Amino acid sequence: MITRSRRRLISATVRYAILSIWGVVAFFPIYWMVSTSFKPDIQWFAWPPVYFPDPPTLTNYMNVWLGAEQYDQTQYAISSQTPLVSLWNTTVIAFSSTFLAVAFGSVLAYGVSRYRILSEARMFQLLMLRMIPPIVVVAPLSLYYSALGLLDTRIGVIMVYFLTTLPYAVWMTKSFIDEVPREVEQAAEILGASRWRTVFEIVLPLIRSGLVATFLFILILTWSEYLLALIITKTQVSTLPIELSKYQGSTEGRVYGRQAALAVGITIPLMVVGLIIRKHLARGFSFGMIRR
Amino acid sequence: MAVDVLSAGKTQLPSMARTQSRRLAVRHFKLSLLLPLIALFAFLLMPVLLLQLYFSFHQWTVYLGSWSEADFVGLDLFREVLTDPRFGWAVVRSLAFATSSTLGCFVFGFLLAYLMYKPFRGQAFFYIIFILPMLTVPVVVAYTAEMMLYQSGPINDLISRIIGVDFKPAWLSNPDIALATVALLEIWNWTPFSFIILLAGLSAIPKEPIEAAEILGASKWRIFWEVQLPLLRPVIFLALVLRFLEAMAEFPKTWALFQGGPGSATETLPIYIFMTTWQYFQISKGAAMSYIVMLLMVVIVLIAIQLLRREKRSLDQMYELRAKEAES
Numbered sequence: 001m002i003t004r005s006r007r008r009l010i011s012a013t014v015r016y017a018i019l020s021i022w023g024v025v026a027f028f029p030i031y032w033m034v035s036t037s038f039k040p041d042i043q044w045f046a047w048p049p050v051y052f053p054d055p056p057t058l059t060n061y062m063n064v065w066l067g068a069e070q071y072d073q074t075q076y077a078i079s080s081q082t083p084l085v086s087l088w089n090t091t092v093i094a095f096s097s098t099f100l101a102v103a104f105g106s107v108l109a110y111g112v113s114r115y116r117i118l119s120e121a122r123m124f125q126l127l128m129l130r131m132i133p134p135i136v137v138v139a140p141l142s143l144y145y146s147a148l149g150l151l152d153t154r155i156g157v158i159m160v161y162f163l164t165t166l167p168y169a170v171w172m173t174k175s176f177i178d179e180v181p182r183e184v185e186q187a188a189e190i191l192g193a194s195r196w197r198t199v200f201e202i203v204l205p206l207i208r209s210g211l212v213a214t215f216l217f218i219l220i221l222t223w224s225e226y227l228l229a230l231i232i233t234k235t236q237v238s239t240l241p242i243e244l245s246k247y248q249g250s251t252e253g254r255v256y257g258r259q260a261a262l263a264v265g266i267t268i269p270l271m272v273v274g275l276i277i278r279k280h281l282a283r284g285f286s287f288g289m290i291r292r
Numbered sequence: 293m294a295v296d297v298l299s300a301g302k303t304q305l306p307s308m309a310r311t312q313s314r315r316l317a318v319r320h321f322k323l324s325l326l327l328p329l330i331a332l333f334a335f336l337l338m339p340v341l342l343l344q345l346y347f348s349f350h351q352w353t354v355y356l357g358s359w360s361e362a363d364f365v366g367l368d369l370f371r372e373v374l375t376d377p378r379f380g381w382a383v384v385r386s387l388a389f390a391t392s393s394t395l396g397c398f399v400f401g402f403l404l405a406y407l408m409y410k411p412f413r414g415q416a417f418f419y420i421i422f423i424l425p426m427l428t429v430p431v432v433v434a435y436t437a438e439m440m441l442y443q444s445g446p447i448n449d450l451i452s453r454i455i456g457v458d459f460k461p462a463w464l465s466n467p468d469i470a471l472a473t474v475a476l477l478e479i480w481n482w483t484p485f486s487f488i489i490l491l492a493g494l495s496a497i498p499k500e501p502i503e504a505a506e507i508l509g510a511s512k513w514r515i516f517w518e519v520q521l522p523l524l525r526p527v528i529f530l531a532l533v534l535r536f537l538e539a540m541a542e543f544p545k546t547w548a549l550f551q552g553g554p555g556s557a558t559e560t561l562p563i564y565i566f567m568t569t570w571q572y573f574q575i576s577k578g579a580a581m582s583y584i585v586m587l588l589m590v591v592i593v594l595i596a597i598q599l600l601r602r603e604k605r606s607l608d609q610m611y612e613l614r615a616k617e618a619e620s
Contacts, residue, residue: 030424131537144339271428274424282488
């Protein structure tokens with residue numbers, strides 16, 4: 001008996017040790033980003049490294065987000081756009097494209113689940129939209145967009161994000177719709193509800209929480225997208241990830257504190273969203289491979 | 293008799309018409325469900341793909357006039373790309389990067405998932421900490437890495453303190469390890485992805501076969517290899533395939549940190565295509581390159597899809613069998 005409880009103790013210790021080590025590895029960079037955002041400029045790049053901001057300062061945040069000294073010191077006057085405008089752009093673009101993807105995706109998913117409008121093979125082919133690297137289409141996309149006058153417009157970015165996130169939206173909402181018993185719809189049909197009413201007033205409300213989870217899941221993707229935004233936005237509607245990279249390109253000196261303050265602002269919404277739907281994350285990626 | 297036949301015919305006729313109209317209505321409904329997808333393909337995806345095809349056969353760049361009057365050059369551009377050693381190296385780098393980071397994510401993700409699939413104190417806490425890296429924007433990962441990886445930076449400082457020896461690799465400026473640096477960042481960033489789907493997979497494995505094996509006196513090791521691993525195969529497969537494909541497309545971290553440098557150490561396929569198109573403005577060469585990469589990826593993806601579908605089918609069969617057993 002003693003050896004058994006001892007063995008259990010050892011295995012528990014090993015488990016906590018390994019998990020803690022990885023916990024530190026996973027968390028340290030995030031800590032470093034946050035702490036750098038509170039450091040005064042001499043501590044950004046110091047030797048030996050400064051682990052705790054001393055004294056913590058809000059200068060970086062004031063500067064980056066509110067543009068406190070942006071136009072006195074040319075060094076920091078980097079973008080024609082203030083981050084608050086980018087924040088607004090990112091919010092509008094990410095929310096609208098995600099909304100479109102979930103709205104149309106869930107209707108499509110309903111069709112797939114109940115009427116098999118796409119065969120299983122087609123459903124997997126739909127994933128190609130997501131699996132082929134976007135870099136292979138950005139050049140013709142930007143030419144096509146400039147011909148249509150959609151370059152550097154919100155609607156242009158929204159349409160592309162809509163297209164590229166649609167496969168995930170369809171797959172994820174389908175997994176929720178599959179769980180709704182068909183009897184409910186049959187009852188609605190007998191009571192004389194039209195097919196569209198059945199979709200919008202019976203099925204979709206039943207998977208409300210699933211739709212929210214899908215929405216937030218896709219919001220993570222659209223919020224942090226970089227490559228497409230880099231190409232098809234220029235100055236009018238740049239999103240936050242692009243704004244952050246501008247702090248890199250056009251300065252000689254290192255402006256870590258400013259970058260960190262901006263990075264924290266970009267990351268916090270994403271983490272909040274991710275933690276809200278943490279239980280649904282696996283479903284978003286599993287394409288029907290994981291059953292409960 | 294005759295009356296009977298007549299009345300039967302009468303009732304049959306309208307009902308046939310009704311099923312037909314119903315079928316038509318269903319078809320309309322199905323079509324209208326599909327319409328948005330068709331519209332997106334027709335107005336966004338197809339024009340872009342056709343333009344891409346056009347440019348890979350016509351020599352054009354931004355300095356020249358209207359692109360619609362570009363010269364037709366046949367397969368010249370494809371020949372140019374395929375004989376370009378830089379392109380070959382980019383392929384090699386991309387494959388090396390994708391393979392190593394995929395395996396890294398898988399090994400760590402699996403280890404963590406295996407340690408965590410049974411409930412224990414602090415499980416929720418570790419889960420939250422472990423998924424955080426996935427919830428940081430990739431560009432942010434790149435800049436944070438730059439803040440930590442300079443030669444006398446905190447990472448080297450901490451490692452030196454722990455191992456007691458001076459540890460000072462130049463993560464960001466040594467061309468021999470630059471690609472490994474990006475791969476490590478990729479692993480840090482995306483291990484959570486492998487972790488969550490493997491964890492979900494491990495927790496979803498039915499308990500009965502494991503309990504049966506335990507009763508029969510099988511060791512943990514044997515249970516792992518002979519019961520859990522085979523049941524987990526579809527999920528493992530998914531973790532590897534998706535991660536590999538995403539890693540092949542990795543752009544933000546590599547670009548934000550290195551722009552292909554130092555030298556050409558981190559010039560992966562996406563980076564090389566990007567530079568060709570947007571820095572050298574060889575739009576047509578970039579297009580031809582993109583087409584080759586796209587075809588390569590389509591082949592890889594089709595194989596992957598084939599395998600994924602096979603795994604899914606065997607999974608479906610297994611669950612059907614279990615449902616039947618449960619019924620009887």
